[in-house]
Amino acid sequence: MYLTRLRLHDFRCFSTADIEPNPSINVITGDNASGKTTLLEAIYFLGRGQSFRQSGPRPAIRAGTNAFTVTGDIAVPDGRSHRVGVSRDKRGIRYRRDGDNETNRIDLINTLPLQMVDPNVHRLLEQGPRYRRHFLDWGVFHVEHAFFPAWRRFRRALKQRNRALKSRMPKADIVVWDAELVRAAEVVDASRRAYIDHLHANLPGQAAKLLGDEPVVLEYDCGWRGDDGYGAALAASLDQDTRAGFTQQGPHRADLRISIATAVARDWVSRGQQKILTTAMLLTQAQLLYARRHVRPVLLIDDMAAELGARYRQVLAEEIAALGGQCFLTFLEPDLVPDVLKGGSMFHVEHGAVRTG
Ligand SMILES: Nc1ncnc2c1ncn2[C@@H]1O[C@H](COP(=O)(O)OP(=O)(O)O)[C@@H](O)[C@H]1O
Ligand SMILES: [Mg+2]
Incomplete structure (x- = not known):
């Protein structure tokens, strides 16, 4: 299963963002504080119903607004698709799958299994x-x-x-x-x-x-x-x-x-x-x-190059590419992206805007 579309609304630095990820490798580049980790966090919300950042979901609401929404379209192996969503306002957090308001966190975890490698x-x-x-x-x-x-x-x-x-x-x-x-x-x-x-x-x-x-x-x-x-x-x-x-x-x-x-x-x-x-x-x-x-879980790998020299970056990139599922990786600099990861889609984030390139 993999994400075919991801939309954010008032999520941290993004007022809106709308991307169509590649079924295999997606590389996200951008300067410090441009919103790379935030994009992974949005996907993480869809697959886990919560944030991996320790501050909890409330601070993820864009400053000056009252609610965030993250929506994802997921293609599943039998050809069907699901739409999942997470929204958060003053009253709390809500989950939806295919329009069903009774959706809970476990439904999301089952719909979009994902695993995250973060710098911590x-x-x-x-x-x-x-x-x-x-x-x-x-x-x-x-x-x-x-x-x-x-x-x-x-x-x-x-x-x-x-x-x-x-x-x-x-x-x-x-x-x-x-x-x-x-x-x-x-x-x-x-x-x-x-x-x-x-x-x-x-x-x-x-x-x-x-x-x-x-x-x-x-x-x-x-x-x-x-x-x-x-x-x-x-x-x-x-x-x-x-x-x-x-x-x-x-x-x-x-x-x-x-x-x-x-x-x-x-x-x-x-x-x-x-x-x-x-x-x-x-x-x-x-x-x-x-x-x-x-089941191939979606992999999120934040700041892949951090703390790794060129050799480890290369070996790790080869392993990730060999896994064969959908993967989202962030890098500070395009120069750090190993060649083996360049066959998919590239996204660049800047000032809360995502550019496909
Ligand atoms: N609730 C919020 N409202 C508005 N901006 C926010 C909010 N939370 C975080 N930010 C901003 O979002 C930006 C992106 O952060 P982050 O995704 O961690 O960047 P990166 O991973 O690219 O270094 C930062 O500039 C941060 O100050
Ligand atoms: Mg980051």
């Missing part, structure tokens, strides 16, 4: 487990279909249990949620493990081209301690949970540590190598989604 992608290695869980669960969500319903059931039961813990209810009112938590957690955990096995099997090939011979090791932490299952872990931590006022162990605390051979990746690699490693992981996910579900 090394957070995956450096920061807490939240980013890695997010990275992991994006893949699990798209590939292992049992995952999401179980995850939703888990979240619901967890909320109830935490409410009981917080309001210091009797133990019987807390443990009443445990059976449901355990049932859901087992499915979530099994889905994650199955996905990581696939990731593990596919990563070496992908990473080898990008990282040389350094073997990448993925270590999964399911989020609870002990070998007797989640039920036993919940029982063992009940007193601690009661004191803390929330459920401290479970799949909501899972992690996927990424390392290279014996060193923790964040200690071993330079910024540029970290970027290559994390990008290799994201590209592997994209490949895996195609291999397992015949």
Whole structure:
């Protein structure tokens, strides 16, 4: 699936923009603060229903106006197309697919699977487990279909249990949620493990081209301690949970540590190598989604050249081109664009206007 048209209205520096992307490679160039990242952010809203910038959706409304709208036309493999939209005003955010106002974020995620490599992608290695869980669960969500319903059931039961813990209810009112938590957690955990096995099997090939011979090791932490299952872990931590006022162990605390051979990746690699490693992981996910579900996610790669020398830029560009899906890449300077990425469409942004060229 790929975007055939993208329209923005009062989105950050754009009062309006209307582009017809190429089904494969789209290169966006422009000076600092011209609106390159903003174009990727608009596409990201269509596929994820939220921003990747940490400030949230409200600041994306163009200064001096009251609402933004982003609309995308998406061609799907069976020849049909969908129109998806995200708009945000004072009252909140709204999603639409094919005119349906009941659309939710999950509908968008299913309609336009997309993966993003932004200049902060090394957070995956450096920061807490939240980013890695997010990275992991994006893949699990798209590939292992049992995952999401179980995850939703888990979240619901967890909320109830935490409410009981917080309001210091009797133990019987807390443990009443445990059976449901355990049932859901087992499915979530099994889905994650199955996905990581696939990731593990596919990563070496992908990473080898990008990282040389350094073997990448993925270590999964399911989020609870002990070998007797989640039920036993919940029982063992009940007193601690009661004191803390929330459920401290479970799949909501899972992690996927990424390392290279014996060193923790964040200690071993330079910024540029970290970027290559994390990008290799994201590209592997994209490949895996195609291999397992015949879906090619749209790739967004912001400031591809940042922190990379000419050789890495070249290898990465070749990998991206070889993936074969739709991709949007931004560059500060046209000179930085590797030749292999020049076969698609080129866009240039300047003062909130997009020029096709
Ligand atoms: N809500 C907003 N209203 C108007 N302009 C905005 C808003 N948010 C950001 N901008 C401006 O949009 C411009 C584009 O930013 P960005 O897409 O990050 O540029 P680039 O990635 O090309 O460096 C910046 O000049 C920024 O000040
Ligand atoms: Mg930018």
